[in-house]
Structure formats: C-alpha cells, structure tokens
Amino acid sequence: MAVKIGLLGLGTVGTGTAEILLDPTGRNPLLGDITITKVGVRSLDKPRQVQFVEGVITTDLESIVNDPDIAIVVELLGGLEPARSLILQAIANKKHVVTANKAVMARHGDEIYAAANEAGVYVLLEAAVGGGIPIIKPLKQSLGANRITSIIGIINGTTNYILSKMTADGADFGEVLTEAQQLGYAEADPTADVDGLDAADKIAILASLGFGGRVKREDVHCEGIRQVTAADITYAEQLGFVIKLLAIAKGTEGANSQQLQLRVHPTLVPKDHPLASINGVYNAVLVEGNPLGQVMFFGPGAGAGPTASAVVSDIMNIVAILQSSGVSTTLDPLLSCVHQHFCQITPIEAIKTRFYTRFLSRDVPGVIGYLGITFGNNEVSLESVVQIGFQGELAEIVVVTHHVCEGNFRTALDEIRNLEAIDSIPSILRVL
C-alpha cells in the first residue's frame, strides 16, 4: 500500500528529502511505498534540482494540508507562520505531520501536540535537533528506562564552527563570523545562531522529551557567543579548557526531577570531556541518566543530506505504523507527546555552577586580596586567582570559582564593580 505524502517547502531540506524519496534503490525497502503527490512552494518559476510530473508542484499550500489523499504532511518551511497554521490545519484533517521546524515546535509544541493527541495523529520532529543525528527517537524510545539527570549539547553548528575556528586560528569573533558568512556557514543576519536562540529552541525540545514535562521556550536562559574573545580562548586553553556554546538541561540536584535548569551559554569545557573534541559544524548531544551513565550522539548537525535523512526516517516510522497497526487510533505512547504538566524551571540565580571571570584592574596593591574577600563574603569559593598579564597599564586577572550559587556570584561581582581599582570585567563565562 503506497502512502501519499505532501511536502511544504522545497528549499535545501525539502530538495534533499525529495532526492532520497525519488531514488530509493539501496535504501530501506519501505521507501518504495512512499509517493510524493504534492509539493508546496512560494514560486513556480524558481529553477529546481528535482523534477516532478506536471501538477505536483503548487503554490497553494492549503490545498496540500486539505488534500484527502495525503496521509502525511512534511513541513519544511521553517519560521512560525504560515508553518504553525498549516500544521494545525493538517492535524485537524487527521494527517500525520513530520517537521524540521525547531522554532515552531519550541514555541507552539503545546498547542500542536494537544491538537495531534485529540486527532490521533503523530507529529514527529527528528530533524529539528541535531540534523542527521538520531537523538529525538532515542530519547523517546531508547532511554526512557532511565532517570535522566542531564542533557548537554553542542547543537548549533554555526557557533561551533566559529568557536572552533577562533580556537584554531587565534582569531576574534568578528572576523571569523564574516568568513563563516562568506562560506555559507552563517546567515546574513546571524542573530538566531550567534545569540544562542536556535540552540535554545532545540534544548527546549530535548528537555521536554528527556524530562517528561512540557517546557516553555521563554524559560531557557540564553547567552550567545558575541562576547567571547580570542584572549579568553587562550586563557581557557592555558587552564585546560576549550570554549563551547553548550545547551544544558539539568535536573537540579536535591530537587525532584521536574526542577530543571535550562540554559544556553558559552562554557569552558575540560579538554578531556567528550564534548571538548566536537569541532566545526558537527553537533553532539550527551545524555546522562541512571542507571545508564553517559551516552553521546555525534554527527552532522545541519546540511541538506543529513537533515533529509532525519526527515525521511520520521516519514518511514509513520508509514511503518500505518502498515502494521491498521485502523488503530490509539497513538504509540513512546512516539506521541503524552505529558501534560509543565516542568518547574530553576531561576538562573539559583543554579550552582563554576565561573571563569576576567578582570581588568589598575595595578595597585591588594586587588587580589579584595577580590578574594568580596567573593568569600558572598559564599563564593575560589579555585584560582591568577594575574595572567597586562593590557597596557591594566593588570588582567582571571578568577575561576568552585561550584557556587549564581546569585551570590552576581552579588559579589556588583560589589567588585564598584571598587575604584577595577577598570572593567570583560568576560564572565561558566565552567562545566
């Protein structure tokens, strides 16, 4: 029985998806049972890498989500609208949905899953996180026996490329960003990537799956990589670290598992940590749970081929279910979204983490002593204080803390900022 699908969007990922489906030889035989009957695009005039017979390509996107012959709608438009409305309309018409759209799922997943559960259809999104890396289905289907304690990912290829390149070449953020834009690794408007918004979308999705509760996208504390300098990368290197943009979802220690930390920020990662060696546009997600321990998933985090591989795997999973479970309308509880409650999020001031901070200070006696006393008064225990060099007449001092409460640390910094001897605090980074 051939299953008819409709694609919304024929950009990079849409083209990659069509290329796999139109050339099934040597792949899983189930692909032979899938037919693309409609493809929705913005303009009919654009030249296309893939050819369809007359009438398949249309600019009428609504005709796809309303087509009674189509069983699965594959949304590859990106962005919030019209993606959200088309997904909801497809669900209302009892069509299963496959999407690569992290933005719409991170923000409207609640509404979309509620509609899908009521209609008895699946909404699968393997391609939304980690490109070609299987991570969504493993979290849903392979790791549920565990109490998940943390999910830590390098899940934005653009920023990982920029930070890797800054590390390898000793270059500053601005010049590497320009180069990345020329190479097509960064967008003309790089905000979503370099400010961590894309990674925040993705960790919201992963956290919801791993910790079994809904997550509000706006609860993700988010800092990008614009403030990371070549100097910090060098100092971090000397201290045994590399700097990575990490997306972190972590059960707060001592609290119940629904108390979650959710944050995206540049982080000093010890060089022998599994995530330290993930370079370039690669992504990796490290999941820790009990009794499992640590597992890591590594691979290409973007690109037409890898992302299409994930999209097609979702399509295949729905086709396999359609072929095996027949008329059943009860959803597989491991593949659908069954949780109703929202996770409690720990405010950023309440998390415990280590910090790396760089101070520029006038070269007067007693500064290091004052730093030590001020941190100590605020219960911030220090691992090291090193005067690492000079910038002109200013002494450059790097402080690394033990695990401390972020709120206490910020209070101490406010006090330190008021000290006459302190010129500025150019860098505040967290340490894994």
Add this chain to the structure above:
Amino acid sequence: MAVKIGLLGLGTVGTGTAEILLDPTGRNPLLGDITITKVGVRSLDKPRQVQFVEGVITTDLESIVNDPDIAIVVELLGGLEPARSLILQAIANKKHVVTANKAVMARHGDEIYAAANEAGVYVLLEAAVGGGIPIIKPLKQSLGANRITSIIGIINGTTNYILSKMTADGADFGEVLTEAQQLGYAEADPTADVDGLDAADKIAILASLGFGGRVKREDVHCEGIRQVTAADITYAEQLGFVIKLLAIAKGTEGANSQQLQLRVHPTLVPKDHPLASINGVYNAVLVEGNPLGQVMFFGPGAGAGPTASAVVSDIMNIVAILQSSGVSTTLDPLLSCVHQHFCQITPIEAIKTRFYTRFLSRDVPGVIGYLGITFGNNEVSLESVVQIGFQGELAEIVVVTHHVCEGNFRTALDEIRNLEAIDSIPSILRVL
C-alpha cells in the same frame, strides 16, 4: 492494561532489569504498566539483590515460556542452549522476546526471526550490542533513508580496556590481561573477548541491520589482540596512530551494496579519527551512509545498569505497540526482521586495506631494497619503510602500505619470509 513479562535469568543484567522495573518512579510512565510475574533461575538458594513475592522465582524455565499470561519473555541467560530452545518455544507460544544474547542471535538469528515472523511476534535485541548505547533501534528506525557504506565499532569493552591500558602504561598484553581479570573487566577464560569472537557476534548483528541482508556469523573474519605488543603500540604512536580492536562491516567499493566486508581485527586508527579517543570500557559505533555522512554513538558498552537500560527500552517498545496497535498481527516492518536473502561476503584476500608490518631482520645490506622490490612485484605500494631500532643484533623494520589488495600483500609476505636475512615478522596489523 498491565503487561506481564517473564525473565529468564537473574544474573547481573537480569538483576539490573528487575531493579528498574521494580522502581519506576521518575522514569517513563509506561514502566508502571509492566509486571514481572515469573523469573527463571538455576538455583533457588542463591542470595539475590532483588526480592520477589513467593512463587515468582522458579527453576522451571519452561513454565515461563509456556505461561499463557506472559506476553513478553526476556532472555538473559546468555550462551546458546537452553537460550535458543527457550526463545523458540516462547515464539511458538506467540510471545514477544527481548534478549541481550549476541551469541545466540548471531548464530541462530535466521531460525529465530523466521519463527518470529511466522508467529507475528517481535524479537528485540538492543542490549546485545553496545550495552546501554542505543544502536540497534537507530539502525532500524532512524538511518534507513541512507545507503549505508560502513559500520565500524569498538564493541568489546574488555579488549578496549586492555588496549587503552597498554597504551597508557606501555605495558604488555599478558600483564594487563591479568590485571583486567582481577578487576572483573575480563573473564577467567578471556577467549571470547580477546580473540575477537564477541565483537564478531556483534558486528554480524549490526551488519545485518545496516546492510539489509542476513549474515552468517562464520563469514566474519576474526583476529584478536593477543599478538599486539607494547612495541607496536609505541611505534604506532610515533606514526600518529592508536591501536584499537575494530569490528568493521563495509560495502566493498564498486560492488553493489550487498557485497560486504566483515572483519574484526586490531587496527591502527589515526589519532584524529573519532574512534581514536574512545578509551577504557567504553564502546562506540560509527555509521557512515549517504546522504547522512558520519554519525557516532558512544557510551558504556557493558555493565548491569547500562545493559538493563537497553533491555527495558525493548520491553517498553513492545508494550507501547501492544497498547496502541491492539489486535493487529502485522509486524512493524522497521522493528521486525524482513530481509530474506544473505549478504555476499568479500573474501578477506580480496579486500583492500592498508597494513602496518614489523620485520626483524639480520643487519645485512639491501634488506630494505629487497622488501621494496618484493612488495612492488606484488603490486603492494608502500607509504613508508623505516628501520626503527634494534632488538639485540636484529634490525627492526616497520613498513606501512597504501591501500592494497590483502591477497597480494600476503603473497609478498610469503616471499619475504623465505629470505635468509629475515628473522621473523612479529606483527601484521591493518590500518584504518
């Protein structure tokens, strides 16, 4: 609806499995729907870490596979018999089977899957390869859109521990093996691990899933790590490699995808390769396909907790299907074994690979020239020939080849062995 399961075996993994199922809080809610109603053991008198109510534990294993109330039989006995017979009997009684038994599945998978397909039941085996790492289900459900070109794994924790320790300490095989045995990382009879048999079982299973054809276990060419010396590890290090026991399934270039190389052997891995940094008892599997590129799965390859995590995930997948698809008897084609044909295996003489070889030679002029000529006559092109030192009066010469046909290489070696000046050839290792 609670699903009743029976465990065969309450050793390390059986105990880990029971511990998860008896303590479901904070894990996937589906675990609350699973009840262990029988546990088969060899002796009732042994002290147990987990307690069951009277009557659950029995020595009558057949009563479990014949119990009409039990829907899923979880085989954790290991070994070929009685595991094989009990699995077949469970299937005959239309029970689904979950197993961690690579030996029985690599050797009798053909018979077991044929019976399962006829009975309309699932046989899942996530725990058979890579301990807690999700690799079986990703291969079945997430990577099928690709033409898989290779699967390369470090899938035996014992040998990876021994090789990592030999590398870190400069120690020889024998002493590290003894230490590993004392620590419980190696069995009293280490044959299955150190001779590569366990890795061969596992790559046979992975190859069958990745390349979509049945595989005969005896077709896996298998060499263990007993011949790896501290000297070779040092020389490999100088050349930019680490030595790992790799299990390799690879489509032979130019042939169709059913022409497969299947081999387990110690291998020189370039230090910047993703598998080079997998150390200790960790496992990793690198899958390469088109259009995906490379993805790697990394984690704990053994141990009660990780392996139980995989076993329970399989149980949960079957329970999820039972709850959603109801009375359907058509198996999900992505979760069942649908291929009927056997993969064609490329004979080891016909594969193309690089070699590292160490010769001990009497110190007479012209030896290196003779080596070069003999290899050249046999179409074996060399990358480097280095006289690396002396052992007593014998010169130690290390040769690294380009990609060459193994048959030609072996013919050249036979000729070289007959040369008066050559004392011996202590090491022949392949290079990735």
